[in-house]
Amino acid sequence: MSVLELKSEIQRRAEEEASKILENARKEAEKLLAEANSKVEALRKEKTRSLMRSLETEERAELAISRMDQKGMILQAKSQWAGRVFEEAGKRLAEMAEKGGSDYRELLSKLILEGILKIKGNKFIAEVDSKDVDAIKKELKPILDRAAKIRNEKIELEIKALSTDSMGGIILSTEDMTRYYNNTLEARLSSARQNLAGEIHKIMFKAGE
Amino acid sequence: MSIEIRELQELIVHEKEAEQKVRKAREQAEGILKKAREEAESTVQAAESDPHQMKSREAKKEEIARKKAEIEKEYEQKIATLNKVAEENFEKAVAFVTKEILKVES
Numbered sequence: 248m249s250v251l252e253l254k255s256e257i258q259r260r261a262e263e264e265a266s267k268i269l270e271n272a273r274k275e276a277e278k279l280l281a282e283a284n285s286k287v288e289a290l291r292k293e294k295t296r297s298l299m300r301s302l303e304t305e306e307r308a309e310l311a312i313s314r315m316d317q318k319g320m321i322l323q324a325k326s327q328w329a330g331r332v333f334e335e336a337g338k339r340l341a342e343m344a345e346k347g348g349s350d351y352r353e354l355l356s357k358l359i360l361e362g363i364l365k366i367k368g369n370k371f372i373a374e375v376d377s378k379d380v381d382a383i384k385k386e387l388k389p390i391l392d393r394a395a396k397i398r399n400e401k402i403e404l405e406i407k408a409l410s411t412d413s414m415g416g417i418i419l420s421t422e423d424m425t426r427y428y429n430n431t432l433e434a435r436l437s438s439a440r441q442n443l444a445g446e447i448h449k450i451m452f453k454a455g456e
Numbered sequence: 457m458s459i460e461i462r463e464l465q466e467l468i469v470h471e472k473e474a475e476q477k478v479r480k481a482r483e484q485a486e487g488i489l490k491k492a493r494e495e496a497e498s499t500v501q502a503a504e505s506d507p508h509q510m511k512s513r514e515a516k517k518e519e520i521a522r523k524k525a526e527i528e529k530e531y532e533q534k535i536a537t538l539n540k541v542a543e544e545n546f547e548k549a550v551a552f553v554t555k556e557i558l559k560v561e562s
Contacts, residue, residue: 250463254470261474265481272485276492283496287503298509302516306523313524317531324535328542335546336553357560364561435557443556450549451542 329447333440337414340432344376344415352382355417356390359383362419362428363394363402370403370422376415377408383417 248256343351359373375383383390383406394402409418413431420427 250467253467257467257470257474261477264478268478268481268485269488272488276488279489279492279496280499283499287499290500290503291506291508294503294506294509295512298512302513306516306520309520310523310527313527317527317534320531321535321538324538325542328539328546332546332549332553335550336557339550339554340557354558354560361560432557439553439557443553447549447553450552451545452538453541453545 325448325452328451329444332447332451333436336439337432337436340436341414344379344432347378347382351415352386355379355383355415356386356393358417358430359390359404359419360394360397362417362430363404364397365428366419366421366426368421368426369398369400372405372407372420372422372424374407374409374418374420376413379415380406380408 343354355375362373363371373383387404387406391402391404394404403422405422414433414436416431416433416435418427418429418431
């Protein structure tokens with residue numbers, strides 16, 4: 248092999264090696280980018296899936312809270328309406344008691360008789376608002392007669408003025424004060440608030456549900 | 457075959473030039489790989505802070521706000537209906553409560 252041929256061979260081998268090195272590098276670079284793209288694609292898919300799951304959960308929770316808040320407002324409105332009903336009923340009862348007409352006097356008699364039916368004993372004290380004391384005393388005989396007839400025994404009843412202000416009605420207690428029955432209009436109104444809420448809702452909102 | 461010193465020297469120079477060429481190719485190859493790695497890293501990083509995700513989040517927030525407004529409107533309507541019906545039935549309810557309170561067992 249001549250020197251010229253040797254030179255040519257050296258040149259060829261160097262070019263071949265350089266070309267191989269560059270080709271390998273390009274292939275490696277392509278592979279790296281392809282892997283990166285594939286990773287990005289997978290990452291994007293996973294992130295999108297995860298994001299959508301999270302956003303949907305967020306949406307469900309936020310809308311559920313919103314509905315609950317609104318339902319709460321409906322309940323609040325219903326409760327306010329029920330409150331107004333009892334408030335108005337209380338006003339009307341107070342007016343009735345204030346006027347002290349025959350209806351109210353009859354009511355007081357009935358309230359006393361109901362108390363006598365509810366608690367044991369035959370000697371009672373009926374406490375009424377001071378303005379009602381005289382009216383009740385006038386009705387005392389018929390009350391005692393009816394009470395005796397119902398209980399089948401002689402009934403004694405003392406009428407006293409309540410020491411506190413009352414809307415009306417009576418507090419009946421046994422003479423020894425061991426048992427009592429609160430039949431004031433306030434107590435009856437309070438009991439009605441507890442017992443009639445369901446009925447009131449039916450009457451008030453049956454077409455509004 | 458006999459090679460003269462001068463020719464041998466020329467061959468050595470030639471060999472060195474060839475080595476230089478290969479070295480240069482290696483440097484170029486390193487450059488190509490470095491650039492590819494940087495590009496790959498940057499692509500992955502860009503995907504991690506994907507603006508598309510931000511857009512999806514914003515869109516969903518707007519959708520939720522719209523649905524919430526619809527719910528509020530729906531319930532405002534319900535409350536308005538409820539108030540109307542309650543107003544109509546108010547007197548009846550008061551009469552019922554008053555009657556029940558005055559109902560006495562005797």
